[in-house]
Amino acid sequence: MTLGGWIVMCLSVGGVTLFLGWCIYRVVATPGAVEHLHSQADIETPDVEEQ
Amino acid sequence: MVDKPSGRETWGTRIGVILAVTGSAVGLGNFLRFPGLAAKYDGGAFMVPYFLAFLLLGLPIAWVEWSMGRYGGSRGFNSSPGIYRVIWPSKPAPYFGVLSMIVPVMIYMYYVYVEAWCLAYATRYLFGLWENNATSEAYERFFSAFVGKNAHGAAFAQAAENLLTSSVFFLVVCFVVNFTLIYRGLTRGIEWFCKWAMPALLICALLVLLRVLTLGTPDPAKPDQNVLNGLGYMWNPSTEHASFWQSLANPEMWLEAAGQIFFSLSVGFGIIVTYASYLRKNDDIALSSVTAAAGNEFCEVALGGMITVPAAYVFLGKPFLQSLRDNPVSTFGLGFVTLPNVFNQMIFGQIVGFLFFFLLFLAALTSSLSMLQPAIALLEEGLGLARKASVALLGFITAVGASFVVYFSEGLTALETLDFWVGTLALYLLAAFEVVLFGWVLGVERGFEELSRGAEITIPKIFKFVIKYISPVYLLLVFAAWCYKEFYANPTQLQMLRTKPVALACVVFIVIVGVFFALLIAQSVRRWRKLEEQQLKRLQAG
Numbered sequence: 001m002t003l004g005g006w007i008v009m010c011l012s013v014g015g016v017t018l019f020l021g022w023c024i025y026r027v028v029a030t031p032g033a034v035e036h037l038h039s040q041a042d043i044e045t046p047d048v049e050e051q
Numbered sequence: 052m053v054d055k056p057s058g059r060e061t062w063g064t065r066i067g068v069i070l071a072v073t074g075s076a077v078g079l080g081n082f083l084r085f086p087g088l089a090a091k092y093d094g095g096a097f098m099v100p101y102f103l104a105f106l107l108l109g110l111p112i113a114w115v116e117w118s119m120g121r122y123g124g125s126r127g128f129n130s131s132p133g134i135y136r137v138i139w140p141s142k143p144a145p146y147f148g149v150l151s152m153i154v155p156v157m158i159y160m161y162y163v164y165v166e167a168w169c170l171a172y173a174t175r176y177l178f179g180l181w182e183n184n185a186t187s188e189a190y191e192r193f194f195s196a197f198v199g200k201n202a203h204g205a206a207f208a209q210a211a212e213n214l215l216t217s218s219v220f221f222l223v224v225c226f227v228v229n230f231t232l233i234y235r236g237l238t239r240g241i242e243w244f245c246k247w248a249m250p251a252l253l254i255c256a257l258l259v260l261l262r263v264l265t266l267g268t269p270d271p272a273k274p275d276q277n278v279l280n281g282l283g284y285m286w287n288p289s290t291e292h293a294s295f296w297q298s299l300a301n302p303e304m305w306l307e308a309a310g311q312i313f314f315s316l317s318v319g320f321g322i323i324v325t326y327a328s329y330l331r332k333n334d335d336i337a338l339s340s341v342t343a344a345a346g347n348e349f350c351e352v353a354l355g356g357m358i359t360v361p362a363a364y365v366f367l368g369k370p371f372l373q374s375l376r377d378n379p380v381s382t383f384g385l386g387f388v389t390l391p392n393v394f395n396q397m398i399f400g401q402i403v404g405f406l407f408f409f410l411l412f413l414a415a416l417t418s419s420l421s422m423l424q425p426a427i428a429l430l431e432e433g434l435g436l437a438r439k440a441s442v443a444l445l446g447f448i449t450a451v452g453a454s455f456v457v458y459f460s461e462g463l464t465a466l467e468t469l470d471f472w473v474g475t476l477a478l479y480l481l482a483a484f485e486v487v488l489f490g491w492v493l494g495v496e497r498g499f500e501e502l503s504r505g506a507e508i509t510i511p512k513i514f515k516f517v518i519k520y521i522s523p524v525y526l527l528l529v530f531a532a533w534c535y536k537e538f539y540a541n542p543t544q545l546q547m548l549r550t551k552p553v554a555l556a557c558v559v560f561i562v563i564v565g566v567f568f569a570l571l572i573a574q575s576v577r578r579w580r581k582l583e584e585q586q587l588k589r590l591q592a593g
Contacts, residue, residue, distance in 0.1 A: 001283035009286040023345040036335035039075035
């Protein structure tokens with residue numbers, strides 16, 4: 001493992017960890033965020049309701 | 052939508068929503084495909100085009116897809132050909148939807164097969180079917196025999212010998228589970244999976260990571276095969292094979308890095324466009340998409356990148372990883388020949404191995420269930436078919452495709468070829484079309500107005516410039532460089548088409564499926580026109 005390798009690893013792993021931390025902070029700190037947040041998993045398609 | 056206690060947000064609901072959003076983005080791309088590609092393209096150097104593609108393509112195009120989907124949905128369309136036609140009222144617009152149909156449907160054909168491998172490995176751990184203290188060569192031999200890597204039709208021959216331990220059996224099980232859930236409209240349960248399976252998968256992955264980092268030098272006879280050298284193989288920017296700059300000069304690496312970002316974020320699939328069309332006008336799409344992307348990147352880079360490649364180096368050695376460049380064991384396959392070695396070295400390895408592969412199977416299931424929705428939406432909206440008839444038709448098409456992938460298993464040629472031409476190139480082309488459609492036809496101002504409505508974060512204005520100019524130019528340059536390499540300098544994919552009839556057959560199969568969807572879109576356009584004329588007549592009469 002070279003110095004370059006350590007730098008790439010720390011920047012990559014640290015960067016994505018900080019990014020996820022920031023997102024969690026925004027969701028937790030923003031009032032009402034939970035009401036409006038969505039993922040593909042929680043979106044219901046109307047054709048399923050019609051069945 | 053999620054049933055949330057309105058006006059009474061607890062920490063539990065907030066964490067639940069975060070887990071549901073981040074969990075929905077996690078799939079096979081994170082733990083299996085990414086490490087395979089990183090190993091193929093010299094790890095450290097691969098991270099440069101990878102992160103550039105994330106910032107300049109993946110994230111902006113995710114916003115593009117969410118915005119265009121909700122824009123089209125508010126105008127009455129859920130299928131991507133319909134949405135493209137609303138945004139760009141022209142004859143060719145809906146036909147670009149061919150890409151958004153073949154991408155998810157054809158990726159499904161091999162994705163569900165890899166999902167079946169996860170289920171099979173989980174079952175083997177559950178029933179303790181692995182040999183005690185098996186060698187890394189034994190795991191490699193098992194994987195080759197299991198997927199029929201040595202000859203075409205070998206997987207079916209294995210099924211004829213012993214059905215219950217064959218990959219074909221597990222594929223059938225996965226197919227039945229997928230289509231039962233889709234056919235009966237039970238996909239709502241996915242949200243529950245995400246809330247519970249996601250943290251469990253994270254804990255499992257962290258345990259595995261901890262074990263990988265403490266492996267040291269498991270075989271004293273091979274002192275070079277230690278975890279530090281394994282991490283070096285994954286992260287060092289230059290290798291003895293190529294310098295950092297030489298690695299960066301490979302256009303295929305840039306194309307595959309962008310393809311990986313699209314694959315793991317589900318961008319350029321046409322899936323997000325369809326799902327976003329079902330959202331309400333003031334739902335957030337900005338923070339939702341960023342949070343999903345962040346969860347995905349964490350699992351991919353911080354967990355997937357730290358586990359599989361270093362473990363493969365320690366147990367299988369450098370020559371094995373280097374051989375991936377010329378003769379890939381499959382970008383998805385690396386984890387299946389590597390991780391059993393890690394579980395073999397762990398306390399409670401059998402339990403952790405079962406949980407890891409089973410939770411990975413659930414993560415893959417959540418992804419595969421959503422892959423058919425774009426085509427279902429087209430069949431319903433364009434042809435007026437009922438959901439169950441649409442699902443049955445797609446079940447037949449994907450069963451034919453998956454059988455093709457399973458039969459042509461020598462060197463996993465069919466899987467690898469489809470993964471490149473559909474899972475990388477077609478994703479890339481669809482993403483290019485969508486970013487141009489958003490930036491130049493819908494217009495960045497109108498597009499950002501849609502993106503900002505109900506947004507819980509403010510997207511920096513610089514991304515207007517990125518979407519309009521940087522992303523299209525980036526996509527064009529990488530594509531041009533890849534074409535130059537393939538047609539003039541060093542053809543690899545085109546060479547495969549010339550030398551391997553199965554690879555050529557895969558491309559012909561992609562074209563046939565493409566023509567089928569083009570005909571469906573043509574029929575849909577005729578139907579939409581007729582409906583629009585009837586509506587106009589009613590308005591004039593009224």
